[in-house]
Amino acid sequence: MAQVVGTDTRIITSVEDVYKTVPTLSAVKQGIVMPYQSESLDKKQNLVDSKVIKDSRDGRKPGRGNYETGGDIKTELNQAMYAIFAYALGSAASVDSLAASITVNAAGVGTAPYVHTFKVGTLPSFVVEKKFTSLGTPRFFQSTGSKVSKLDIELKSDGLVDISIGIMGADVIDSANSMSKLSTDQNGYDLAYPHTSWQSFEAIAADIKIGGAAFAGISTFSLSLENNLDGGSYVVGGAGARTSLPAGTVKVSGKVVAQFSDTIGANSAALITDALAGTERSIDITFTRGTGVGGIGNEKLRINIPEVLFGTAMPLISGPTGIMVELPFTAYYENNSDATTLMVVITINYPPRY
Numbered sequence: 001m002a003q004v005v006g007t008d009t010r011i012i013t014s015v016e017d018v019y020k021t022v023p024t025l026s027a028v029k030q031g032i033v034m035p036y037q038s039e040s041l042d043k044k045q046n047l048v049d050s051k052v053i054k055d056s057r058d059g060r061k062p063g064r065g066n067y068e069t070g071g072d073i074k075t076e077l078n079q080a081m082y083a084i085f086a087y088a089l090g091s092a093a094s095v096d097s098l099a100a101s102i103t104v105n106a107a108g109v110g111t112a113p114y115v116h117t118f119k120v121g122t123l124p125s126f127v128v129e130k131k132f133t134s135l136g137t138p139r140f141f142q143s144t145g146s147k148v149s150k151l152d153i154e155l156k157s158d159g160l161v162d163i164s165i166g167i168m169g170a171d172v173i174d175s176a177n178s179m180s181k182l183s184t185d186q187n188g189y190d191l192a193y194p195h196t197s198w199q200s201f202e203a204i205a206a207d208i209k210i211g212g213a214a215f216a217g218i219s220t221f222s223l224s225l226e227n228n229l230d231g232g233s234y235v236v237g238g239a240g241a242r243t244s245l246p247a248g249t250v251k252v253s254g255k256v257v258a259q260f261s262d263t264i265g266a267n268s269a270a271l272i273t274d275a276l277a278g279t280e281r282s283i284d285i286t287f288t289r290g291t292g293v294g295g296i297g298n299e300k301l302r303i304n305i306p307e308v309l310f311g312t313a314m315p316l317i318s319g320p321t322g323i324m325v326e327l328p329f330t331a332y333y334e335n336n337s338d339a340t341t342l343m344v345v346i347t348i349n350y351p352p353r354y
Contacts, residue, residue: 008134011036011073012180012190013083015105015354016125019244020145020170022179023127029105030191031129031180032083032354040071041128041143043172045240066240069143069169073128076200077153077161077287079299080193082116083126083354084165085344088148088225090247091121094352097294102351109351113294116352119340120333123147123227123247126354128167129179133186140178140186145170147245149229153303155221155285160200168229171241191353201287201301209284210256210271217266219324220257221285223303225250225342252305252331252342256283260315260323268325275310275327282306282336283329294347302345306336 012031017023025031046065054060086092086104094102094117096110128143150166182188208215228248235243258268274281283305290298311328333341 004132004134010131011039012129013126014179016127019125022142022144022173025180025189027189028107030189030353033190033192035075037074039073041130041167042071044068064240066234067171069172070167073165073167075163077163078200079301079346079348080350082346082352085118086354087124087126088151089118089120089342089344090123091119092352093117104352104354112349114348114351116346118344120250120342127179131178138186140175142173142175142179143169144173145242145245147229149227151225153223155203155206157203157219159203161203168231168245193350205287207286211281214265217259217261217268218256223254225252250341254329256327256329258325260325271310271327272325275312278309281308281310283308292347294349296349300347304338304343305331306338307332307334
């Protein structure tokens, strides 16, 4: 018996038309193939011990409780992430190179390249499917009623940009067929972007601005988006599955770790002054490949946090070498022109699909 290996697997996603219902896919509405490092999507059921006394010391059969469905998908930031940011933020709008609006999952796709803009809005629910097609009898585990509970992005001075996508769901279906099956092909309606489009962005190519000005000297930047989903929506007679996943107020926060300096363009000392004074700043990070105009090999991804307050923190002397300062921040929406707490803009050669 051959053991299944990770390289024989595939993860796809697709937005639901009806909550907790696997959608019908087609040549237009496809299953989005997701690049990933690892995942922990699971379905665990609580077993409840009976407290009734027996006429012996033997235990009683437990009762079945509610399911806890969800987990994390870990991957790296790349430009073919329309679905991820649409799921995580909720509001998505796209225009083509002629500035015409393009509807997601529509037959008419306009003229490439496209600019996709994501802001905080109503979260869609989606299905995540894990495919195990190398088995003698293929199996497909479909996590329905899924929503993004948390999105973490970490940018370091070396390497690629790590992303962790926290997902909460309603149920998992153990299916004999993929939701993207076409005739006998279990991957028939999969949308697999070319591997060049999955090429991860490099941290060394990131352009960071704080308060509208370029800022060097950052060794680590972390960003966390929390959608504060209500995971307690279980009902009597609901078969142990969640009936909904209402989203609460979004929380966007993070931390900047920078070299302690007052050099122009890397003035972390000024950030400490801002934090002490409660001065509002913005954070803007852009990843560019090639020219950044959106054609293949020339993509761009921008993360914009228009309104930020830095928390106070002092530089700590940990030894005789370089001193760093760690500044936490919290984002909010009060009056910025983008009308959102967090905005992501992707310029790419592909129309909106999720």
